[in-house]
Amino acid sequence: MLPSRKNLLGSLALFTLLGSARAQDPCALIAGNKTASFHDAMACLDHFKYDKEIAQQTVDTVRKVTNELYVFNDVAASPPTVEGLALSPVNISYGLDLILQEDWKSDRQFQESVALLLDKVQDAHLSYSPFCYRQFIFWQPIQLNALLRNQKLIINVAYVKDDVWPQASKDWVGCEVTEIDGSEAMDMIVNYAVNNNGESKDVNTCFNHIMNTKSYFHGWDDGADDLGYHRFLPAQEFHNYTMRCAKSGTLPIQEEYDAPFTVQVPWIAQVPPNYSTADDYWSTFCQSAHQLNRNTTKRDIHYDLHELKNIYEGEVFALDSEGRSVALNAVGSSKGPYIEFIQLEGEYKNVGVIDIQSFSIASGDRQTFVDNFISSLKDFEAKGVEKIILDLSTNGGGDACAGEFLISTLFGSTPDYPSDIKYSPFLDRVIQAAHEQEQTKWLDYKSTGFEGSNWYTNTTSYVRGKNPNVKFSQPISLSCDGWADTISTKKYTNTKWKPSDVLILSDGRCGSTCAIVASRLRVSHKVPAMGLGGIRGNRMQFASFPGGESDRLSSFLIDLEVLGLANDPDAPSPFPERADMGWTFREVYKPTEKFTGVETDLLEYSAINADCRMHFDDNNADDIKKLWADVAKVFVAGQCPLIEE
Numbered sequence: 001m002l003p004s005r006k007n008l009l010g011s012l013a014l015f016t017l018l019g020s021a022r023a024q025d026p027c028a029l030i031a032g033n034k035t036a037s038f039h040d041a042m043a044c045l046d047h048f049k050y051d052k053e054i055a056q057q058t059v060d061t062v063r064k065v066t067n068e069l070y071v072f073n074d075v076a077a078s079p080p081t082v083e084g085l086a087l088s089p090v091n092i093s094y095g096l097d098l099i100l101q102e103d104w105k106s107d108r109q110f111q112e113s114v115a116l117l118l119d120k121v122q123d124a125h126l127s128y129s130p131f132c133y134r135q136f137i138f139w140q141p142i143q144l145n146a147l148l149r150n151q152k153l154i155i156n157v158a159y160v161k162d163d164v165w166p167q168a169s170k171d172w173v174g175c176e177v178t179e180i181d182g183s184e185a186m187d188m189i190v191n192y193a194v195n196n197n198g199e200s201k202d203v204n205t206c207f208n209h210i211m212n213t214k215s216y217f218h219g220w221d222d223g224a225d226d227l228g229y230h231r232f233l234p235a236q237e238f239h240n241y242t243m244r245c246a247k248s249g250t251l252p253i254q255e256e257y258d259a260p261f262t263v264q265v266p267w268i269a270q271v272p273p274n275y276s277t278a279d280d281y282w283s284t285f286c287q288s289a290h291q292l293n294r295n296t297t298k299r300d301i302h303y304d305l306h307e308l309k310n311i312y313e314g315e316v317f318a319l320d321s322e323g324r325s326v327a328l329n330a331v332g333s334s335k336g337p338y339i340e341f342i343q344l345e346g347e348y349k350n351v352g353v354i355d356i357q358s359f360s361i362a363s364g365d366r367q368t369f370v371d372n373f374i375s376s377l378k379d380f381e382a383k384g385v386e387k388i389i390l391d392l393s394t395n396g397g398g399d400a401c402a403g404e405f406l407i408s409t410l411f412g413s414t415p416d417y418p419s420d421i422k423y424s425p426f427l428d429r430v431i432q433a434a435h436e437q438e439q440t441k442w443l444d445y446k447s448t449g450f451e452g453s454n455w456y457t458n459t460t461s462y463v464r465g466k467n468p469n470v471k472f473s474q475p476i477s478l479s480c481d482g483w484a485d486t487i488s489t490k491k492y493t494n495t496k497w498k499p500s501d502v503l504i505l506s507d508g509r510c511g512s513t514c515a516i517v518a519s520r521l522r523v524s525h526k527v528p529a530m531g532l533g534g535i536r537g538n539r540m541q542f543a544s545f546p547g548g549e550s551d552r553l554s555s556f557l558i559d560l561e562v563l564g565l566a567n568d569p570d571a572p573s574p575f576p577e578r579a580d581m582g583w584t585f586r587e588v589y590k591p592t593e594k595f596t597g598v599e600t601d602l603l604e605y606s607a608i609n610a611d612c613r614m615h616f617d618d619n620n621a622d623d624i625k626k627l628w629a630d631v632a633k634v635f636v637a638g639q640c641p642l643i644e645e
């Protein structure tokens with residue numbers, strides 16, 4: 001199947017000298033080393049040959065999922081024009097045809113082309129992650145942020161990572177970067193954000209995503225694609241940075257600089273542990289259990305549930321987001337902390353911050369999450385907190401019911417937004433089976449006036465893109481009964497804070513469940529929102545990829561196995577390599593007078609702007625408490641009122 005690896009095994013048998021094996025095995029050459037150069041890492045990653053069979057199987061699965069289950073498949077191919085959103089048409093099926101026509105130089109290049117195609121849709125829910133090629137971490141020793149300095153947004157060296165490249169100098173911290181690769185720094189970064197980041201349809205959010213805007217990671221780094229930090233091979237080996245640094249004894253804000261200079265900064269690869277040859281690398285990080293156990297003469301498919309669970313839980317990287325070794329395949333239970341309550345000090349001690357980092361509450365943590373949320377709110381009340389900043393920055397979403405809990409605890413229950421699921425005969429069988437067996441999340445949807453699974457079977461059609469007749473389920477709402485059943489609910493009613501006492505703070509990287517929570521708070525409850533960072537001069541959204549609800553192939557296949565549908569002829573096959581894909585299957589609409597199902601009412605294709613804006617500066621960029629105090633100052637002064645559209 002992979003001739004290169006067979007050859008390698010042959011040569012190992014012939015030559016006992018390790019040296020000669022290492023000489024032709026680029027992965028062995030760097031195995032066990034902490035770091036490797038761009039070229040040495042690339043040689044290892046490109047060692048695995050393009051395999052047409054793997055390519056065909058991969059494309060078949062991606063095509064099946066996007067054609068049948070991806071709810072925005074038709075809109076993506078010819079999106080509407082929406083002011084404030086960058087929407088370029090992507091016909092996924094056609095893109096996959098083109099990919100299969102190419103004679104790729106390596107398996108990596110093929111795999112990355114699939115990942116890139118889905119990225120172009122700018123829906124962070126839609127992704128393809130080939131874990132084989134996400135094991136190295138690539139660092140730029142210079143990490144950048146964007147700061148407001150003397151009324152001008154500038155690019156600044158936020159920190160220098162000198163443990164991977166000895167030539168890096170800590171003295172560069174605080175220097176202004178005026179040019180990158182010969183272009184004006186801001187232009188280069190904005191272009192990069194527009195062309196290389198699939199995180200959002202709002203360019204401000206993409207800009208924030210690639211910058212080192214907050215000094216902490218919130219653990220949301222799937223396929224990390226920052227300007228200076230990647231899990232995939234960067235496009236070029238070096239970047240040239242032209243910097244000017246404050247004269248000794250002066251502050252950057254005084255703008256007295258030493259002579260500018262240019263440094264050529266390489267990408268440095270951190271090498272994953274736990275492999276010694278290319279063959280090991282393949283079997284540890286790339287080979288899927290499904291492919292290994294495959295019996296091509298028999299259509300009796302049984303998924304490897306252990307592997308799917310590891311993939312689903314994200315236990316697929318040998319290095320964590322900060323580059324530390326992690327035990328592969330250890331399924332963790334608790335993923336917290338999810339949320340922190342911080343009362344500000346001094347002048348703003350009557351302002352409290354609720355910093356919500358994730359809604360992905362592990363089922364074993366629900367009770368603690370709920371108890372902690374309620375007791376911390378009571379504590380805020382007891383300590384005289386008058387205003388609340390709800391910091392939703394860098395929150396990649398999670399459990400929709402956790403979001404529902406937050407909204408209803410603060411402002412009582414409110415009608416859910418209408419949503420629906422794209423119809424396919426295959427998913428119909430899944431939903432029928434879920435109802436018959438009372439298993440899986442496919443039970444959790446209901447529509448007024450429809451019994452059991454009739455909400456799905458009785459379809460309705462809307463225009464989507466160029467397709468006049470795409471079938472959808474009836475409008476549905478999500479039932480959080482299952483969630484509520486697992487916790488002993490305590491009565492708490494907020495009587496203290498009105499919506500105008502709360503401010504949403506977001507750098508736009510509030511996605512999925514977070515986006516829907518933020519949008520409902522802003523649109524239905526009139527909670528004002530402040531955008532953080534982004535490019536100056538254009539309005540910014542406070543949430544991204546509000547598409548609805550997403551699934552991943554790993555968890556979908558687990559559901560199929562549970563429901564006994566693994567052998568359904570229309571079931572997507574597992575990927576031949578360790579990989580996963582995500583897609584949106586439920587689309588959510590903004591509230592309207594009358595529900596019509598038009599695509600321009602979809603949250604994913606609507607722009608909802610923040611009411612005011614804040615940028616990082618020299619004073620607050622590295623100190624989140626100072627940032628919150630600056631936000632509190634604007635908020636308390638009444639300078640971020642809700643703007644009625």
Ligand SMILES: *[C@@H]1O[C@H](CO)[C@@H](O)[C@H](O)[C@H]1NC(C)=O
Nearest residue numbers: 029030032033035036037040
């Ligand atoms: C790997 O590390 C060893 C020991 O430090 C070093 O001698 C060797 O040059 C390194 N290999 C590469 C390709 O950098």
Ligand SMILES: *[C@@H]1O[C@H](CO)[C@@H](O)[C@H](O)[C@H]1NC(C)=O
Nearest residue numbers: 073074077091093094465466
């Ligand atoms: C994608 O393009 C193909 C032709 O290349 C066309 O048949 C198909 O309908 C298009 N898909 C969508 C979703 O527009």
Ligand SMILES: *[C@@H]1O[C@H](CO)[C@@H](O)[C@H](O)[C@H]1NC(C)=O
Nearest residue numbers: 180181182236238239240264
């Ligand atoms: C960086 O500068 C070097 C030396 O001047 C030059 O050879 C190289 O092409 C430049 N690279 C980029 C990406 O601009």
Ligand SMILES: *[C@@H]1O[C@H](CO)[C@@H](O)[C@H](O)[C@H]1NC(C)=O
Nearest residue numbers: 273274318325326327328329
């Ligand atoms: C991988 O390597 C790390 C560090 O070398 C070690 O701590 C860990 O136990 C290894 N994990 C496995 C699964 O071998």
Ligand SMILES: *[C@@H]1O[C@H](CO)[C@@H](O)[C@H](O)[C@H]1NC(C)=O
Nearest residue numbers: 293294295296297298299300
């Ligand atoms: C594959 O399945 C066929 C038919 O059941 C069986 O005869 C054959 O031995 C199986 N091969 C392997 C490698 O398990």
Ligand SMILES: CC(=O)N[C@H]1CO[C@H](CO)[C@@H](O)[C@@H]1O
Nearest residue numbers: 449450451454455457458459
């Ligand atoms: C309102 C409703 O549920 N209508 C129909 C939906 O589809 C099922 C099965 O096809 C019918 O039995 C229902 O009457």
